[in-house]
Amino acid sequence: MDFLQKTIELFTTERYVESLFSGLWMTVVISVAAAVLGLILGSVVALVTIAPKSRAIVLPKALCKVYITIIRGTPMALQLFIMAYVIFAIRGFPPVVTAILAFGINSGAYVAENIRAGILSVDKGQTEAGRALGLTGATTMLRIVIPQAIKNVLPAIGNELIALIKETSIVSMIGMYDLTMAAQVIGGGNNMASYVVPMTAAALFYLAIVYLLTFCIKLIERRLRAGDQR
Amino acid sequence: MISVKNLYKDFGKLRVLSGLSLDIKRGERVVLIGPSGSGKSTLLRCLNQMEEPTYGEVWLEDSLLTAPDPYLHFDIIRASRTYQKLVAKGMSDTDCIQKIKAEDLLKKHEGKAYHSMMKTLEKENRIDINLARQRMGMVFQHFNLFANMTVMQNLTLAPIKLKNKTPAEAEAKAMELLTRIGLADKRDVYPSTLSGGQKQRIAIVRALCMEPEVLLFDEPTSALDPEMVGEVLDVMKSLADEGMTMIVVTHEMGFAREVADRVLFMDEGQIVEEAPPAELFANPQNERTKSFLSKVL
Ligand SMILES: Nc1ncnc2c1ncn2[C@@H]1O[C@H](COP(=O)(O)OP(=O)(O)OP(=O)(O)O)[C@@H](O)[C@H]1O
Ligand SMILES: [Mg+2]
Numbered sequence: 001m002d003f004l005q006k007t008i009e010l011f012t013t014e015r016y017v018e019s020l021f022s023g024l025w026m027t028v029v030i031s032v033a034a035a036v037l038g039l040i041l042g043s044v045v046a047l048v049t050i051a052p053k054s055r056a057i058v059l060p061k062a063l064c065k066v067y068i069t070i071i072r073g074t075p076m077a078l079q080l081f082i083m084a085y086v087i088f089a090i091r092g093f094p095p096v097v098t099a100i101l102a103f104g105i106n107s108g109a110y111v112a113e114n115i116r117a118g119i120l121s122v123d124k125g126q127t128e129a130g131r132a133l134g135l136t137g138a139t140t141m142l143r144i145v146i147p148q149a150i151k152n153v154l155p156a157i158g159n160e161l162i163a164l165i166k167e168t169s170i171v172s173m174i175g176m177y178d179l180t181m182a183a184q185v186i187g188g189g190n191n192m193a194s195y196v197v198p199m200t201a202a203a204l205f206y207l208a209i210v211y212l213l214t215f216c217i218k219l220i221e222r223r224l225r226a227g228d229q230r
Numbered sequence: 231m232i233s234v235k236n237l238y239k240d241f242g243k244l245r246v247l248s249g250l251s252l253d254i255k256r257g258e259r260v261v262l263i264g265p266s267g268s269g270k271s272t273l274l275r276c277l278n279q280m281e282e283p284t285y286g287e288v289w290l291e292d293s294l295l296t297a298p299d300p301y302l303h304f305d306i307i308r309a310s311r312t313y314q315k316l317v318a319k320g321m322s323d324t325d326c327i328q329k330i331k332a333e334d335l336l337k338k339h340e341g342k343a344y345h346s347m348m349k350t351l352e353k354e355n356r357i358d359i360n361l362a363r364q365r366m367g368m369v370f371q372h373f374n375l376f377a378n379m380t381v382m383q384n385l386t387l388a389p390i391k392l393k394n395k396t397p398a399e400a401e402a403k404a405m406e407l408l409t410r411i412g413l414a415d416k417r418d419v420y421p422s423t424l425s426g427g428q429k430q431r432i433a434i435v436r437a438l439c440m441e442p443e444v445l446l447f448d449e450p451t452s453a454l455d456p457e458m459v460g461e462v463l464d465v466m467k468s469l470a471d472e473g474m475t476m477i478v479v480t481h482e483m484g485f486a487r488e489v490a491d492r493v494l495f496m497d498e499g500q501i502v503e504e505a506p507p508a509e510l511f512a513n514p515q516n517e518r519t520k521s522f523l524s525k526v527l
Contacts, residue, residue, distance in 0.1 A: 144379075
């Protein structure tokens with residue numbers, strides 16, 4: 001009974017609803033912006049890593065390798081702290097931007113690895129056939145290899161984005177007010193004095209976002225699968 | 231039309247082609263046979279530069295497709311520092327050139343004169359490989375139709391991109407060819423729904439849509455179920471009848487006998503023997519040819 005009562009209280013008290021939704025908003029903003037950044041960064045890094053060897057590309061290739069190694073080899077929380085307390089330790093620097101950069105850069109490394117694997121998984125014969133017709137490497141990549149690679153990597157990218165959304169919950173560690181933080185603050189307040197209800201509400205919000213994302217990815221996958229009805 | 235000059239191809243330490251020369255005339259139908267690993271595919275792939283030769287040159291008419299090979303041009307060798315040092319030591323011209331060629335003595339830097347000659351040769355003769363490839367179609371053992379595109383998209387992508395055709399023009403041409411091989415009804419399906427024989431016939435049409443001057447076939451029927459081999463060979467025969475220049479790697483000796491002007495037997499990276507099919511099959515001269523033919527005929 002207490003649970004029901006507290007639930008009603010949570011969703012009827014304006015202050016609580018406001019907190020919850022502003023936390024949700026923050027989570028969504030960070031996730032979406034970081035995802036976009038991560039996808040762009042990851043695509044560029046992936047293309048650099050698989051680009052044919054030439055003198056001009058040696059340095060970018062090395063940088064990309066270092067980037068991926070460092071990001072994948074260190075904890076996300078630590079990366080966030082370094083961003084917040086070392087790199088952007090500037091008074092008045094918006095913490096949202098810090099968080100977006102930290103998560104975008106982190107996600108980019110994983111996306112890059114996924115895309116690289118996806119491109120390499122496309123049969124070499126596809127590239128050869130394109131080049132043998134006289135198409136340039138870039139056209140072959142763009143029109144033949146990448147569309148097939150996207151289909152291959154979509155599930156992995158989906159998983160990465162889901163992980164990203166959930167991982168943003170650690171922004172509370174640098175004092176930001178996201179969905180998780182909102183639940184904690186509401187629960188810890190004297191009036192509510194219970195964590196169960198706000199935490200459950202936050203969990204349901206996360207679930208809803210992840211479910212929505214999963215659904216969208218399924219939809220795209222189905223569309224891309226037009227090519228292999230067997 | 232195609233001229234291969236002293237072609238070498240090494241994969242690391244493995245020498246796959248060793249000093250192979252070959253001339254192919256316009257309209258000629260050449261069949262390449264030879265044991266597995268003898269370098270047939272590598273030779274074919276060196277023709278359109280899918281593999282970059284280690285030494286040697288490939289010419290398409292008057293156009294150089296490879297980087298110029300200094301060892302093929304005596305005047306360039308003579309311009310090199312290495313040559314001049316040897317001559318200064320009192321060696322004769324012929325000995326010098328022979329020594330340099332035999333021992334692969336030319337280095338990266340051989341002096342201004344040498345490099346300017348190399349550059350001139352390249353500038354005057356070499357053409358963009360993508361342009362050359364438009365003129366040399368290739369058909370693969372495993373078809374390699376673009377999996378993300380319908381048959382029609384497979385056929386029209388390159389002509390629209392590279393030959394400045396409008397989509398309507400490209401489609402009309404593709405439809406005409408598809409109709410000829412009896413697959414007009416497959417225009418909008420994806421390759422995964424086709425049989426092997428259908429895929430390969432469409433792959434041939436894809437090459438034809440670029441209106442190439444020569445077609446290279448690398449074991450076009452080897453990946454097919456036996457009952458589909460015939461339909462692909464029929465398409466190839468009709469192309470041959472129309473006078474298409476063709477270079478075909480195949481194990482189909484019947485096809486070679488019927489269609490080829492010339493059969494080349496390759497072994498260990500060299501052309502061991504060549505003759506018109508009737509002659510080569512009935513009366514092989516070389517021991518290795520004999521033993522190969524006794525196994526496959
Ligand atoms: N990309 C490569 N890297 C290393 N070795 C290669 C490569 N391509 C071919 N080879 C080697 O070169 C040799 C000749 O290969 P190639 O494919 O030209 O032979 P082939 O005559 O076409 O044989 P098959 O009848 O089996 O197709 C083989 O020993 C092969 O292993
Ligand atoms: Mg082969």
